[in-house]
Structures are given as C-alpha cells and as structure tokens.
Ligand code: PEP
C-alpha cells in the first residue's frame with residue numbers, strides 16, 4: 001500500500017470510531033505498521049500540569065501509559081514540543097536531551113523521529129516513532145508523520161473541547177457528572193434553563209444512544225421484523241434490476257442478504273440483545289465495528305465494502321426506528337440539540353415546549369437561527385464540540401448572549417443564571433409598555449421601525465409589537481415549506497395574506513433569494529463556493545419562468561392595496577438590475593394591460609449586499625425607487641467571512657470599520673440622489689448598531705420582531721445629535737473591538753445599558 005493509501009485508510013478508520021481512546025490506539029498501530037518501525041507513541045499535553053503525557057503506544061510497555069510525563073524541553077518529546085518542529089535523530093541516546101525511562105523498556109530503540117501535533121498554533125501533543133537500529137528517518141517518512149499529526153490535531157482539539165481529552169489523561173474523571181461548558185456562536189440572545197432533547201437524523205448509526213433493553217423478547221422481535229423488511233427490500237431491488245445486473249453483481253446481492261442471517265451480522269446482534277442491549281444499540285454497535293474492520297483492510301476492494309455495510313446498517317436501523325411505537329414525549333422545557341437542526345425538525349415538536357435550540361453546525365445567520373429569532377427562542381449555533389449524542393435528558397443552560405451551553409450546571413451557576421433570567425423577564429415586561437408609544441428620538445425625529453418576516457408566526461408577533469411596516473419579507477421561506485415550487489396561485493395566497501395583514505403599512509417582498517446556504521429540498525444546487533455562486537437574482541434571471549411566475553403572484557396579491565414594494569436580492573451589476581427591472585415592468589404591463597388587473601404600480605428596490613453594489617450605489621439608485629442594505633451578506637462579502645461557518649464566526653464583525661465606511665458611503669450617495677434607503681440585515685436589530693445607523697443617517701430600520709421594542713427603547717433615549725456624534729467618532733476608530741468598547745462605554749444610565757449588555761454570568 002502506498003503512503004497515500006495508508007493515510008486515506010487511517011483517516012477512514014479513525015472516522016468510523018466514536019471513542020477517543022480508540023482513535024489514539026488506531027493511530028499508533030497503523031503508523032507503526034506503515035512506517036515499519038518498532039514503536040509509535042502519542043504524547044498529549046495536559047494543561048492542568050503543563051506536561052506531555054504518554055497517552056498511547058504500540059511498542060513501548062503499555063504499563064508506561066499515563067506514567068511517562070515530560071515538561072516542555074524535557075526529554076526528546078519535550079524538545080519537539082518546545083521547538084514546535086520535528087526532531088529526527090539517528091542516535092537518540094547521544095542527544096543531550098535524551099532521558100531514559102526504565103518503565104518504557106526504551107533502551108532497545110536508537111533512532112527517534114518526533115513531530116509536534118499543532119492546532120491553531122498550540123502544541124497539543126507529540127507523535128513519535130522509534131526504531132531499534134541506528135538510522136535516520138527519510139524525508140518521506142517525516143512528511144508522512146507530519147501529515148498524520150495534522151489530521152490528528154483536529155481530533156485532539158475536539159476531544160479537548162468535549163472533555164474527552166481530560167478524561168483520557170485523568171481516568172478518575174471518566175464517569176463524573178460534573179458541569180461542562182461548551183461554546184458556540186451566539187445566535188439568538190436570551191437565557192434558557194431546560195432539559196436536553198436529542199434531535200437525530202433518521203438512520204444515523206453514530207447517533208444511536210446507548211440504551212439497555214426494557215424487554216429482551218420484545219427487542220428480539222423488533223429486530224427480526226426489521227431484518228425481514230430489509231431482506232424484502234433487497235430482494236425487491238434485486239428482482240427489479242436482475243436483467244440489468246451481471247453475474248458478479250447478482251452475487252453481491254446474495255452476499256448482502258446472507259449478511260443479515262443468523263450466522264452473520266444477525267447472529268452477532270442477537271447475542272448482544274440477549275445480553276441486555278436494545279435492538280437499536282446492539283445493531284449500531286455491531287455495524288460500526290464491522291465498518292471499522294472493513295475500513296482498515298489493505299485491499300481496496302474490501303475497504304470499499306465498508307460503504308455497503310454502512311448502507312445495510314442504515315437500512316435496518318431505519319426500520320428499527322420506524323417501529324419505535326411509543327410517541328416521543330417532549331418535556332415542557334425542551335432544549336433541542338442536534339448536529340444540524342433545521343426547520344423541519346420543529347414540525348414534530350410543539351413550539352411552546354421548546355425553550356432553546358443548539359446546533360453543532362451552522363452559524364448566526366443560518367436559516368434555523370433566523371427562525372429562532374423570529375420566535376424569540378434562545379439559540380446557539382456552531383457548537384462544534386458539543387457531544388450532543390451523549391446529552392439526552394441532561395439538565396442544560398443555554399446562554400444565547402455568550403453562545404455558551406452548560407451541562408449539569410453547579411448550583412451556583414444555576415442560581416446566577418436564574419437571577420439573570422428573571423432580570424430579562426422584568427426587562428421584557430417593561431418593554432411591553434412601549435408597544436404603543438411613538439418611535440421618536442428624544443428630540444422628536446421619527447425613525448421607521450420595520451420588521452423582517454417570512455412565517456405567519458413572525459408576522460403576528462410583528463403586529464403585536466407595533467411594527468410600522470415590513471422591510472423584508474423573505475419569499476424563500478414559504479418555498480422551503482413546500483415539496484415543489486409553489487404554483488402562481490399558491491404563492492399569491494401566501495403573499496396576499498402578508499400584504500393584507502399589514503396594509504396600509506408598506507410590505508417589501510423580496511424576490512426568491514435561494515442559493516448560498518438556502519437550498520430548496522426540491523431544487524438542489526451543488527457548488528464548491530455556493531455563496532459566490534448561483535444565488536438570488538442570478539437564479540431568477542436564468543430561470544425567467546420561475547421569476548415571472550413569482551412576480552405575477554406578488555403583483556396579483558396586491559390587488560386592491562397600495563402598499564407593495566418589490567425588492568431584488570444580490571444585485572452585483574447594472575445589466576443584471578436592468579434585466580430584472582425589464583421583467584418586472586413586463587409583468588406589470590401584461591397584468592394591467594392585456595389581463596385587465598387594476599393594480600397600483602409597486603415601488604421597486606435593489607438590495608445593496610455585495611461590495612460591487614456599494615461602489616455603484618449612485619448608478620443603482622438612479623434606476624430604482626429605493627435601496628435596502630443587506631448587512632448580513634455585505635459583512636460576509638466585505639470581510640471574506642462565510643456567514644454560516646462557525647470556524648470563522650469570530651471574524652464576522654458587523655462593527656468592522658470597513659463595514660461602517662461602506663454603510664456611510666451608501667447612505668451619503670443615496671441621499672445625494674434622493675433615493676430612500678432602509679437596512680434589513682440583522683445589525684438593525686442590535687440596539688447599539690441601530691444607534692450607529694441612525695447616526696449615519698438611516699431612518700428605516702428593519703429587524704426581527706423580537707428585537708423591535710429593545711431598539712425602540714434605545715432610540716427613545718437619545719437625540720439625533722448624540723447618535724451622530726457617536727457615529728462620527730466610531731468612524732475614526734481602527735478596529736471592531738475599539739468601536740464596540742467605545743459604544744458600550746458611551747452610556748452609564750442603567751436604563752440604557754441594560755438594553756444592550758444583559759447581565760452576564762461569569763464562567764471560569
Ligand atoms: C442580508 O443579507 O443582510 C439580508 C437581509 O438577507 P438574507 O439574510 O436573507 O441574506
């Protein structure tokens with residue numbers, strides 16, 4: 001096997017195990033075999049004592065694991081760690097750093113190659129190979145080790161964050177139920193205290209919780225039934241395809257069916273169920289073990305069979321899950337946890353029972369977070385290290401302000417969060433009183449506070465909070481809830497409801513903005529760079545049949561009303577804008593001319609959400625009735641930070657000086673031309689950012705309904721002159737942190753500061 005093949009198969013094998021200790025063991029075994037050396041060991045950094053501890057070895061005395069401990073610069077391992085680069089020695093004993101550990105039986109090994117395991121600049125450990133005869137490891141061996149260690153670094157960093165690393169190094173912690181703190185991307189503010197409820201993708205072998213069998217005979221019967229159904233499926237597919245399969249392929253089907261027999265997988269699972277495991281647990285454990293075995297085979301054909309075992313495993317698991325007859329009971333304080341929570345997951349739960357949501361994937365502006373915001377449910381996204389599979393039923397606190405999840409909180413932390421929760425309830429009640437007060441600054445200037453909508457629920461909430469208009473109706477949201485493109489009439493009904501609900505207040509309907517992270521289940525788009533790809537208006541112009549139909553539905557929905565505004569997303573050049581405007585006009589003329597509809601001409605606007613549009617504001621403004629700034633996308637494109645990627649979420653700054661300059665340029669140029677501008681990105685709903693926007697000259701802010709009263713309370717306590725002064729100074733500051741510190745420090749009145757800095761519970 002070539003080194004590349006070995007690497008691939010090591011990665012595959014590592015990916016197919018759940019357990020960190022097992023990962024380390026696989027690494028040392030496979031690396032020793034591939035490099036054909038006497039020893040391979042992994043040393044891991046224990047931050048509690050600042051030492052590198054032997055964590056796994058193949059070749060040294062296994063009793064030495066946990067016993068050999070070296071400080072930075074101590075021994076050869078310490079030297080690798082201190083230098084943060086490989087050390088390659090043909091005669092280790094003659095090196096001044098060499099230390100002899102009797103417990104390791106190490107004297108037999110003369111040559112030494114150690115490479116650091118580095119993640120985000122930190123040395124997390126050292127990977128070492130040693131050999132009895134004196135020789136220098138060659139460049140390709142060194143490169144191989146460096147590559148393995150780079151792969152391992154991510155796994156160790158994850159284990160560190162989940163606490164698995166500490167448990168590996170200090171086995172006494174292994175079964176403790178102590179408090180653990182995980183971090184993600186703060187996505188919807190608020191505090192919730194509740195009980196974890198796992199939302200798993202169906203038929204995910206790796207997400208099956210470890211459960212004992214309540215009734216062994218019942219589990220055996222369920223299992224037999226699931227196997228029979230899977231066999232029937234296979235036979236049916238076989239029959240259907242039989243004339244198109246060659247003999248070899250036909251034989252493969254037979255192998256599958258026989259794998260399910262008692263003498264094979266079926267038998268192994270039955271033994272485990274009889275020993276007291278539930279059918280799902282037993283099945284997933286047996287299958288995972290087999291996937292692992294196949295993945296580690298040298299023969300590429302056999303390695304490929306891991307995929308077949310996985311498919312078979314998922315199929316049977318699917319049947320087992322289907323026969324989970326009991327209806328799932330959701331506690332009244334459900335905190336939904338999952339790998340990639342999405343809108344459809346909310347369909348099974350009654351929303352009143354959901355107090356918080358946490359997703360391991362996604363970020364602040366993902367679709368789920370936008371829904372969470374619309375419903376006011378504290379949400380943390382991108383909690384990549386959360387071991388969500390293990391948390392079913394666990395008490396948790398979700399702090400949506402800091403993006404923190406605390407499992408098994410201590411009484412002190414719990415009390416502190418309860419107090420903070422109470423404070424927030426008091427604030428919410430105080431804000432309720434502002435509902436019917438005018439949106440005026442202290443010196444009497446009216447600021448339009450509009451809302452972003454897409455669901456019926458957020459429209460109702462918006463009206464309840466006194467919204468003065470809809471600055472952004474995301475038409476893609478009703479598209480998500482369908483199984484195919486909605487027809488003209490289906491669309492017309494949904495849009496009309498929105499237009500009618502808010503009339504005579506303005507309603508801004510944005511045309512379909514799919515692509516990026518917003519894929520329709522029935523219109524998948526596979527791209528390497530979806531945010532730079534086929535998105536928004538680009539799709540609409542390439543599919544005029546979809547665009548024209550939508551425009552007809554939108555305009556027909558406004559019959560009898562005069563409050564419709566149409567907004568075009570993702571405009572990045574003038575020809576695109578002109579092509580879209582031409583289609584809008586064509587639809588209007590057809591409807592009012594040939595078809596005789598009595599319609600008011602809608603106002604047409606363009607979104608300013610890509611940097612190119614910022615530089616062309618004047619040209620765009622001359623061609624439309626209004627502009628709307630999409631600061632969510634503008635931030636990601638200006639800063640080159642994917643809005644959906646938790647790895648770079650801490651670089652996604654709406655208070656970045658570059659963004660403030662862009663916002664100023666937009667409003668100044670649009671004002672020159674006399675074109676009204678609104679802003680509908682999430683920053684408009686942040687009380688401090690709203691102030692800054694007003695200071696820059698924005699007079700229409702459109703936000704999630706949940707933020708509306710908070711922003712209103714803020715603006716009612718400042719004058720335009722104060723806001724302008726803050727904006728002027730903010731524009732002179734060189735980085736986000738300074739801008740934020742300046743704005744946060746600008747007020748001392750607790751009635752104001754409580755609007756933007758919720759009491760934080762300090763976590764060590
Ligand atoms: C934006 O990009 O700021 C915006 C409002 O649109 P969306 O979040 O739907 O992309």
Ligand code: MG
Nearest residue numbers: 609630632633
């Ligand atoms: Mg956008």
